[in-house]
Amino acid sequence: MSGFGPGGPFLADCPGRMAIELLADKWAAVVLYGLSRGPVRHGELIELIGGISRKMLTQTLRRLEAHGLIRRHAYAEAPPRVEYELTPLGATLIDPIHMLTEWARTNGDAVLDALDSAPADVVPSRDG
Amino acid sequence: MSGFGPGGPFLADCPGRMAIELLADKWAAVVLYGLSRGPVRHGELIELIGGISRKMLTQTLRRLEAHGLIRRHAYAEAPPRVEYELTPLGATLIDPIHMLTEWARTNGDAVLDALDSAPADVVPSRDG
DNA sequence: CAGGATCCGCTTGGATACTG
DNA sequence: CAGTATCCAAGCGGATCCTG
Numbered sequence A, B: 001m002s003g004f005g006p007g008g009p010f011l012a013d014c015p016g017r018m019a020i021e022l023l024a025d026k027w028a029a030v031v032l033y034g035l036s037r038g039p040v041r042h043g044e045l046i047e048l049i050g051g052i053s054r055k056m057l058t059q060t061l062r063r064l065e066a067h068g069l070i071r072r073h074a075y076a077e078a079p080p081r082v083e084y085e086l087t088p089l090g091a092t093l094i095d096p097i098h099m100l101t102e103w104a105r106t107n108g109d110a111v112l113d114a115l116d117s118a119p120a121d122v123v124p125s126r127d128g
Numbered sequence C: 001c002a003g004g005a006t007c008c009g010c011t012t013g014g015a016t017a018c019t020g
Numbered sequence D: 001c002a003g004t005a006t007c008c009a010a011g012c013g014g015a016t017c018c019t020g
Helices: A015-023 A028-034 A042-049 A054-066 A094-116 B015-023 B028-034 B042-049 B054-066 B094-116
Strands: A070-075 A081-086 B070-075 B081-086
Touching: A015 A028, A015 B015, A015 B028, A015 B094, A028 A042, A028 A054, A028 A094, A028 B015, A042 A054, A042 A081, A054 A070, A094 B015, A094 B094, B015 B028, B028 B042, B028 B054, B028 B094, B042 B054, B042 B081, B054 B070
Parallel strands: none
Antiparallel strands: A070 A081, B070 B081
C-alpha cells in the first residue's frame, strides 16, 4: 500500500484496490466461499448459495475464472456436467474471506443493533 | 457459519453474508480504510481516495454511519467543517480489510497475469 | 466547505425462452 | 443440466445547480 504519506493520495492506484474491487461484488466472495470445500457443480451452487440467479452465477463464475481464481471443468457426458473448483491462487483468498465471516459472527449483532437506531432511509432492505 | 452440512444451504442467512454485503460496495471498504489513521474531513477523503464523487462519498458515509461503523462530527464554524472517524466497531473491520490489501500485494501480479490470458469480454476495464 | 435536490444515461440483474 | 439471448424494470452514479 505504500502507506499514506502526508499530502498524497494513498488509495488510488494501489494493488489493494484491486482486491477490494474483486470482492466489491454481490456474489464473488460468496461463490468463492462456496467452492472452498472442493469442486461443486453449477446447479449445486445455485441451491447452496440461495438467492442467486443462474445468469448472475454464470457471470460471476466467468469473472472469477478470468481472474485466475477458479477453474472450470466440463465433462463430455449426457446429461452435461460442469464442475468448478478453486485454483491454488483462488484458495489463498479463502482466509481473508473467512476473516470477514469471523468478524460478522463477532460483531454482527452490534451492526444490526446500530441499524435499528438508524434513520432507515439509508438502508434499503431492513424490515421490508 | 455453522459449517455446511450435506444437503442444506449454508450460505444464505448466515451472518457472514452481512459482512460480505457490507463490503460488496464499490467504496465502503476504501472509505473505511481511508479513516483508519484518524478523523478525516469530507474534502480530504475526496482527494485521498481519488475517483469518488461527492455524491457517492456522502452516500457511502451515511450508510457506514447507519451501520455504526463510523461517526460524523460537524463543527459549528464558518466555513463548515465536518470530520468522520471510525467507531470502535468500525475499527475492528480494519484488520480484515488489511488482510485483503496484503493479499493483493502478494497475489496481485498473478491476478493481472491471469487477466492477460483471458477472453477480455468478461473484464470491462482492462486496456480500455 | 459540506451536502441536498434534480435530471438523466447507463448498467445491473431478474424473468423468460431457447440451444446443446 | 449448463448456458446463452433477449427483454425490461429498477437502481446506480455522474453532472449540475442550489442552500447554509
